[in-house]
Each structure stands twice: as structure tokens, then as C-alpha cells.
Amino acid sequence: MIIVMQHGASEAQIQSISKYLTSRGIHAERLDGHEQTVIGIVGKSGGYDINAMATMPGVQEVVRVSTPFRLAARTGHPDDTIITMPDGTRIGGDAPSIVIAGPCAVESYDQLRRTAEFVRNLGVRFLRGGAFKPRTSPYSFQGLGFDGLELLKKIGEEFGLFIVTEVMEPAHVPAVAEFADVLQCGSRNMQNYPLLRQLGNVRKPVMLKRGAGATVEEWLMASEYILAGGNQNVILCERGIRTFETSLRFTPDIGAVPVVKKLSHLPVIVDPSHATGQREFVGSIARAAIAAGADGLMIEVHHDPDRSLSDGAQTLTFEQFEELMGELVRVGDAVNRPLLVEPFNHTPAFSRREPSPTMGVVEPRAK
Ligand code: PEP
Numbered sequence: 430m431i432i433v434m435q436h437g438a439s440e441a442q443i444q445s446i447s448k449y450l451t452s453r454g455i456h457a458e459r460l461d462g463h464e465q466t467v468i469g470i471v472g473k474s475g476g477y478d479i480n481a482m483a484t485m486p487g488v489q490e491v492v493r494v495s496t497p498f499r500l501a502a503r504t505g506h507p508d509d510t511i512i513t514m515p516d517g518t519r520i521g522g523d524a525p526s527i528v529i530a531g532p533c534a535v536e537s538y539d540q541l542r543r544t545a546e547f548v549r550n551l552g553v554r555f556l557r558g559g560a561f562k563p564r565t566s567p568y569s570f571q572g573l574g575f576d577g578l579e580l581l582k583k584i585g586e587e588f589g590l591f592i593v594t595e596v597m598e599p600a601h602v603p604a605v606a607e608f609a610d611v612l613q614c615g616s617r618n619m620q621n622y623p624l625l626r627q628l629g630n631v632r633k634p635v636m637l638k639r640g641a642g643a644t645v646e647e648w649l650m651a652s653e654y655i656l657a658g659g660n661q662n663v664i665l666c667e668r669g670i671r672t673f674e675t676s677l678r679f680t681p682d683i684g685a686v687p688v689v690k691k692l693s694h695l696p697v698i699v700d701p702s703h704a705t706g707q708r709e710f711v712g713s714i715a716r717a718a719i720a721a722g723a724d725g726l727m728i729e730v731h732h733d734p735d736r737s738l739s740d741g742a743q744t745l746t747f748e749q750f751e752e753l754m755g756e757l758v759r760v761g762d763a764v765n766r767p768l769l770v771e772p773f774n775h776t777p778a779f780s781r782r783e784p785s786p787t788m789g790v791v792e793p794r795a796k
């Protein structure tokens with residue numbers, strides 16, 4: 430960090446900055462120019478308040494030269510972080526880009542199984558579905574909770590799909606981690622620090638969605654909480670930000686992909702469904718994300734999106750998803766970053782099994 434003193438700052442003002450720093454055990458180097466003095470601090474930040482220093486008498490500006498996020502920064506970790514799933518599937522670095530697909534919310538056994546089977550047959554390895562739903566209105570469908578997690582786990586095991594699902598409450602983290610393969614921290618919770626700290630305590634990968642109003646730096650600082658807790662398996666997910674533009678639900682920030690890749694070693698994926706809010710635009714943003722170097726995508730799919738209990742307008746039909754997968758494979762090949770498409774070896778006894786009539790009916794969980 431560099432503190433630039435004003436033209437004509439007095440010696441007393443310069444000394445008072447130096448005293449402020451030395452009293453906090455911070456070593457500062459002073460450089461006197463013809464007209465101005467600058468004070469440089471190298472090494473650990475902390476122990477001082479940048480904003481307070483910027484308003485001290487005689488200070489012109491305080492310029493930060495190093496990033497405030499240390500563990501997430503590429504500077505101290507030049508190699509890409511590659512997250513390895515239990516079967517060896519890799520996320521990030523030079524690994525093929527992944528697709529996480531599934532409904533916005535787990536609604537029933539039948540709904541989830543149909544979608545899981547469909548996406549798995551197209552080579553998808555990650556199934557999404559919210560069991561705990563952060564809804565804008567308290568009167569909207571809030572998700573099936575732990576019963577939804579049980580459906581995710583059962584269906585995930587049947588089809589060899591990794592489960593990606595959101596956890597909203599710090600207290601739920603250990604329990605959700607038993608069902609999920611990747612824990613999702615939603616955009617609304619990106620700065621829920623108690624939740625981030627809990628996510629730092631688990632060892633399963635965490636997918637951290639960008640807050641709709643968060644800068645890239647704030648997003649990386651949020652990831653720092655998880656990394657600082659000891660969990661190195663963080664995947665960043667760009668899901669659109671709020672800008673003055675209202676033509677889409679949010680503004681997809683494709684530029685964040687190369688920016689984050691430059692600043693950080695963490696894998697970054699894009700969610701074109703929540704970013705656009707309209708299914709007709711999901712494909713364009715998904716293709717753009719792969720072309721921009723994203724390590725993966727998260728896409729909402731439902732067998733009957735118009736009857737979906739949440740986010741139907743942005744959810745792809747099976748036909749649209751199948752077409753998009755074909756396009757994404759071609760874009761991936763064109764940019765030399767293939768898409769992970771892994772054939773599913775049917776175990777006939779499983780794939781042809783009819784859901785049992787009671788499975789779709791989710792009874793309230795016994796207390
Ligand atoms: C989701 O992915 O289910 C979701 C709610 O997205 P976001 O947190 O980005 O709004």
C-alpha cells in the first residue's frame with residue numbers, strides 16, 4: 430500500500446502518519462520527492478484502517494497495490510485449483526468444462542428422476558436441484574427441505590450424478606453436506622459470513638454464487654472466508670448482476686470469467702438461467718460462457734417448465750437442453766476446451782425401473 434501525501438504536506442503531518450503505522454507495528458518506508466512524499470507499506474495488511482488513513486490531515490490518497498484476498502489470489506497460487514470429485518472427475522484447470530443441470534427446485538421423485546435420467550443420458554455428471562429455496566416471497570414454494578435432499582441422494586446414486594444443492598443456514602451445513610456432493614451458497618447469501626465460515630469447515634466442494642450486487646472483489650473476498658476456514662474446494666459461479674439494464678432478469682457478466690481467471694486460481698462457472706431469467710436467452714449466454722473460458726455451466730432444466738414450481742420462465746425444456754448440449758460441445762471443441770460428456774452405462778434394472786407410486790409423495794419429516 431502506498432500513502433501519497435499532498436503537495437506541501439507538513440513534516441508534522443508526515444510524522445503523524447508514520448507514528449500511526451509504527452504504533453501498530455507496521456514497517457513503512459518513506460520516499461521524499463521534490464514536491465511530494467510517499468509512504469510505502471510492504472507485507473501483511475491489517476492492523477490499520479485504509480479509510481481512516483485516507484482522511485488523515487495531509488494525505489492525498491491511499492493506493493492499494495496488493496489484493497485484499499490472499500488465499501483466493503493467483504499471485505500466491507499461480508496454478509489453477511482443480512477440484513477432484515470422488516470418482517476422479519475434475520473441475521477447473523485444463524479439465525473439460527462441466528455441466529450442472531436440473532430443475533430449479535426438487536418438486537417430487539418423478540419430476541427429479543425424469544430430469545436426472547434425461548440429462549444423464551446426454552452425458553451430464555452433475556445434477557442440481559434446490560431443496561431449501563431462497564424465495565423472494567415467503568408465500569412462494571420454499572422447497573422440500575430434507576425430504577428433497579433424500580430424493581437428490583437417491584436419484585443421484587441411481588444415475589451416477591453428483592448432487593449440487595443449496596444450503597441456506599449455517600446450522601444446516603453438516604447435514605446438507607451428508608447429502609450433497611457440492612454445496613451451493615446462493616447469491617443472496619454471498620455475504621452471510623456465519624454461513625461462509627461453516628462452509629469453510631466442510632471438506633466437500635462449495636459453489637459460491639456471486640451476489641447480484643457484488644463486485645468481483647467482494648465475491649473473491651467471500652470465497653476467502655471459505656478458504657481461510659481450510660476448505661480449498663471452492664467453485665465460483667457467476668449468475669448475473671443487477672445493473673441499470675432491465676431487459677433481462679439480471680445482467681450476465683461474461684467479462685467476469687476472464688477477470689476472475691486472471692485474479693484467482695479458483696474454477697469459475699456461469700449460470701445463464703438465473704442471469705437471463707428467460708429461456709430463449711439461456712443458450713446464447715451459455716455458449717458465450719464456454720467461449721470465454723468458463724470451467725462449467727449450471728443450467729435449469731425441467732420436463733415441463735411451464736408447470737415448474739419455481740423459475741419456469743428461465744428453465745429449458747428437454748428438447749432445448751438437448752440441442753444446447755450439442756452446441757456447447759461444438760463451442761468447447763472450437764475453443765479447445767471440450768465439454769465433459771460422459772456416456773451413461775445403463776444398468777437396465779435401474780434405468781427401466783418405474784418409480785414406486787409412493788415415492789413422489791413426500792411426507793413431512795418426522796421430528
Ligand atoms: C439457484 O441456483 O437455485 C438460485 C437460487 O440462484 P441464485 O442464488 O443465483 O439466485
Ligand code: MN
Pocket residue numbers: 533534703729739740
Ligand atoms: Mn432457480
